[in-house]
Amino acid sequence: xSVQNNRRASxxxxxxxxxxxxxxxxxxxxxxxxxxxxxxYRARETERSDAHFRDPFARRLVDARGEQIADMSEKGxxxxxxxxxxxxxxxxxxxxxxxxxxxMVVNLAAGLDARPxxxxxxxxxxxxxVDLPEILDYKENxxxxxxxxxxxxxxxxxxxxxxxxxxxxxxxxHESHKALIVTEGLMIYLSPEEAAALAQDxxxxxxxxxxxxxxxxxxxxxxxxxxxxxxISEGGAALKFGPAEGPAFFTPHGWSPVDARSLLKxxxxxxxxxxWMRLLSLLPESKxxxxxxxxxxxxxxxxxxxx
Numbered sequence: 001x002s003v004q005n006n007r008r009a010s011x012x013x014x015x016x017x018x019x020x021x022x023x024x025x026x027x028x029x030x031x032x033x034x035x036x037x038x039x040x041y042r043a044r045e046t047e048r049s050d051a052h053f054r055d056p057f058a059r060r061l062v063d064a065r066g067e068q069i070a071d072m073s074e075k076g077x078x079x080x081x082x083x084x085x086x087x088x089x090x091x092x093x094x095x096x097x098x099x100x101x102x103x104m105v106v107n108l109a110a111g112l113d114a115r116p117x118x119x120x121x122x123x124x125x126x127x128x129x130v131d132l133p134e135i136l137d138y139k140e141n142x143x144x145x146x147x148x149x150x151x152x153x154x155x156x157x158x159x160x161x162x163x164x165x166x167x168x169x170x171x172x173x174h175e176s177h178k179a180l181i182v183t184e185g186l187m188i189y190l191s192p193e194e195a196a197a198l199a200q201d202x203x204x205x206x207x208x209x210x211x212x213x214x215x216x217x218x219x220x221x222x223x224x225x226x227x228x229x230x231x232i233s234e235g236g237a238a239l240k241f242g243p244a245e246g247p248a249f250f251t252p253h254g255w256s257p258v259d260a261r262s263l264l265k266x267x268x269x270x271x272x273x274x275x276w277m278r279l280l281s282l283l284p285e286s287k288x289x290x291x292x293x294x295x296x297x298x299x300x301x302x303x304x305x306x307x
Contacts, residue, residue, distance in 0.1 A: 031189070031237045032135040035111030036066030038185060041083035052088050052270050057114040060142055081272035082296070085263045086214060088270065089298035090184050091119065092261075093212045097180045097300075098125065102210065104176035106130065108159060109186040112139055116148040125150040128172060130157050159186075159198075166201055173205020181211040188216055188224075191240045196253050203254025203303055211255055211301040214263075216242040217290035246289035247299050255301035263296045 043058035045051050094105060094115065103125065107113060110129035121127070127148070129136065133156040140154065159165050172179065181202055187195055202208050216224070221242025232239060243249035247257040267273050268281035285295060 032111075032132060032138075033066070033069060034185065034232070034237070035131075035135055036061075036063055037069040038083060039112045040066045040070040041080050042087060044080065045084045045087070050271075052084065052272075053091055053118075055087075055114055055118050057117055057143060057146070058112075061112045061114065061139065081267045081270075081277070082263055084272055085267040085270060086184065086298060089261050089263070089266055090182065090212060090214075091115070093259075093298065093300050094119070094180065094182065097210055097212075098122065102178050102180045104128065104172065104179040104207070105182060106172055106179055106208070107182045107184075109183060111135060111185060113184065114143070116150055116152045117143065117146055119149065121150040123150055126153065126176065127151065128153045128155060130155045130159065130168070132156065132158060162197070162201070166204075169201055169205050169208065173207040176207035178209045179205075179207045181208055183211070183213045185214070187213050188221070188239050188241050189237050192243060192249075195241050195243075195249070199250050199253035199255055209303050210258075211303075212298065213301070214296060214298050215247060215249075215260070217246065217293055217295040218242045218244055219290065219292040220294040220296050223294050244289055244291065247297070247301075248288060250301060251304070254304050256304045257299055258302050259300040260297040261299075263298070 039058050039061045042053075042055045043062050045053065046055045046058055098105075098121065104127070105125065106128045107115075108130050110131045112135070113129070115121075116127045116129075127150050129152070136154050136156050155168060157164055157168060190198065199211075202211060219242075221239060225239050228239075247260050251257070262285060264273075264277070264281045265285070268278055273281060285293075
């Protein structure tokens, strides 16, 4: 079922699955709705015969709101490659880092991520999901009878509460020797000042050693703002973070870039691009600042050694 993108003028009410969707509401009502949006693309990738990852829980986690956002968002399906590739690259970094001795994964703004259930993880690994109470309650209600592959802890916390997050980071830092921090889908909603402050807080605990995050160039940030910025801002969020410095942005804040894997070039290798996008992927790119050029990557950082 598809609904045309005329939500501001529409007074339609649509019954979709188990949820009654009011078209008079904003397309994205709050930041948690973006987690349902992301789950749609994980579900659709899983249902492909040539899927690059399998998330058997994604379809159960998708609700009417997530499908509606995906169907109504501008150029929705044509951008599926970015969502799929982002998930694939985070999977890669997580698997590689666990293979190199990571004993804890701390997933900030975890949303509806089901990696503790769907990935082959060591039983001794500690996985910590941090997000707002409503989204974790929603996920727990659906996955409550499932068994994760590793030790799983859910922490209901607003990450804008600086004292609370610092307390959590301190506790987790004492519980791990080599933790990987994951922020998938979070950083773009932070201001540069907020991103720097979060980086500094994450750099304090001795056990926090690596950090995987996605990064957009200023050019890509402006493009996304034009396409989806208004709908997202109506839900109480805004797209803010696309540093001109590129991966080097976090260097003064305690983190050194180790690897940056381009979404576009990775999607070309995964055969998820249209012909036009495949041609764009052939253009060379630098590893540093990208400026006005639309560019995004999943980046791995290591904590900087004290000078």
